[in-house]
Amino acid sequence: xxxxxxxxxxxxxxxDKARVGILISxxxxxxxxxxxxxxxxxxxxxxxxxxxxxxxxxxxxxxxxKKIPTVALDHKAFRSRDAFESELQKALDAAHVEIIAxxxxxxxxxxxxxxxxQDRMINIHPSLLPSFKxxxxxxxxxxxxVRIAGCTVHFVRHEMDAGPIIAQAAVPVLSTDxxxxxxxxVLEAEHALYPEALRLVAAGRARVEHDKVVISEDVNxxxxxxxxxxxx
Ligand code: GRF
Numbered sequence: 001x002x003x004x005x006x007x008x009x010x011x012x013x014x015x016d017k018a019r020v021g022i023l024i025s026x027x028x029x030x031x032x033x034x035x036x037x038x039x040x041x042x043x044x045x046x047x048x049x050x051x052x053x054x055x056x057x058x059x060x061x062x063x064x065x066k067k068i069p070t071v072a073l074d075h076k077a078f079r080s081r082d083a084f085e086s087e088l089q090k091a092l093d094a095a096h097v098e099i100i101a102x103x104x105x106x107x108x109x110x111x112x113x114x115x116x117x118q119d120r121m122i123n124i125h126p127s128l129l130p131s132f133k134x135x136x137x138x139x140x141x142x143x144x145x146v147r148i149a150g151c152t153v154h155f156v157r158h159e160m161d162a163g164p165i166i167a168q169a170a171v172p173v174l175s176t177d178x179x180x181x182x183x184x185x186v187l188e189a190e191h192a193l194y195p196e197a198l199r200l201v202a203a204g205r206a207r208v209e210h211d212k213v214v215i216s217e218d219v220n221x222x223x224x225x226x227x228x229x230x231x232x
Contacts, residue, residue, distance in 0.1 A: 017046040018202035021097035023105040024052050028059015029187065030103035030124055030194050035066065037195030045202035049095040051088065053107050069095065075107055085113045101198055102156065111158045119164075119208045121156040122201060124194050126186045128152060128168055133161035138179040138186065148225070149173050149182060151190045153197035155208060164213045166206045167197040170225045 020038070022031045031050060038047045050063035055072035064070045071091045078084035084107075092100070102123040114121070127137040129152040132144075141149045150170040157163035169189040173182060200206035205216035215221065 017044055019048045019096050019098045020045045020101055020198065020202070021049045021051060021092050021095055021099075022047060022063075022101045022103050024050060024057055024059040024103050025054050025106040026057050026059060026104050028057065028062055028103060030190055031059050032062065033191040033195055034101060034103065034198060035063070035068065037199070043195075043199065043202075045099065045198055048097060049091065051091055053084070053105070059104075081108075081110055082112075085110060089113070089116075099198070099202060100156075101194070103194070108160065109156070109158075114156055114158045117156070119155055122153055122166065122197065123156050123161075123163070124151060124153050124190055124197075125161050126151050126183065126190060127161075128170065129154060129161060129165060136179075138182045141173065142177060142179060142182060147173055147228070149186055151186050151193055153194055155213070164208050164211055166201060166213050166215075167193055169193040172228065 020034070022034060024031050028050075035047050037043055038045055047068060049069045049071060050060060051071040051073060052060040053073055053075040054060075055074050060070050060072060073084065073087055073091065075084045078087065098120065100117055100121040102121065105123075125133070125137070127133070127141060128148070128150040131146075132140045138149070148170045149172075150168055152168045153166045154161075155163040155166065169192065171185045171189050197206070200215065200219070205219065206213050208214075
């Protein structure tokens with residue numbers, strides 16, 4: 001894995017992009033942001049397939065309309081989680097997927113599947129993990145009265161919404177926020193964060209060491225975040 005640069009005899013550079021499969025269950029707005037980023041010439045990843053466990057997911061129709069190879073695997077049609085995952089693995093193999101990006105994929109994976117994709121499967125969650133795991137994150141954040149909320153991209157582990165953290169984006173929580181207004185603000189940050197996190201992983205600039213992510217030193221990590229922004 002990683003962003004491999006190959007020199008050809010004519011001295012032009014051929015980039016061998018990491019092959020990414022996106023798994024969705026619904027609207028797929030994060031998938032769209034990854035697809036948009038991957039259209040850039042220098043982006044180190046290519047979206048080779050979009051797979052949904054819900055055949056009627058709006059995101060699947062969107063991807064198909066963009067001519068991205070799509071696979072619908074209705075989990076209800078399988079007698080067990082293992083049977084579903086075995087078909088899923090076949091679809092991933094057929095597309096030669098190297099990295100899985102979960103984007104609103106609402107099925108829990110078995111320990112075996114997670115282990116098979118260890119450090120090659122990433123997820124986005126709409127909270128600053130480890131706070132507010134699971135569903136209803138924005139309600140929980142408002143109930144807790146935090147002044148900063150946000151989103152997290154992490155490598156997937158068997159425990160839900162856990163795993164080495166690759167990147168996080170923070171947004172302010174306003175006194176007037178409702179779960180919907182906060183969700184919208186966080187979602188906008190998600191769309192900016194996920195492509196950057198995938199860029200780091202695909203380029204080999206975010207690596208897991210001792211179950212924590214080490215970010216390559218050429219990434220600027222020195223800008224502090226404040227909420228409220230006291231300089232205004
Ligand atoms: C996002 O908020 C993501 O963080 C969470 O599920 C939601 C999916 O939204 N895991 P979309 O399908 O990407 O629009």
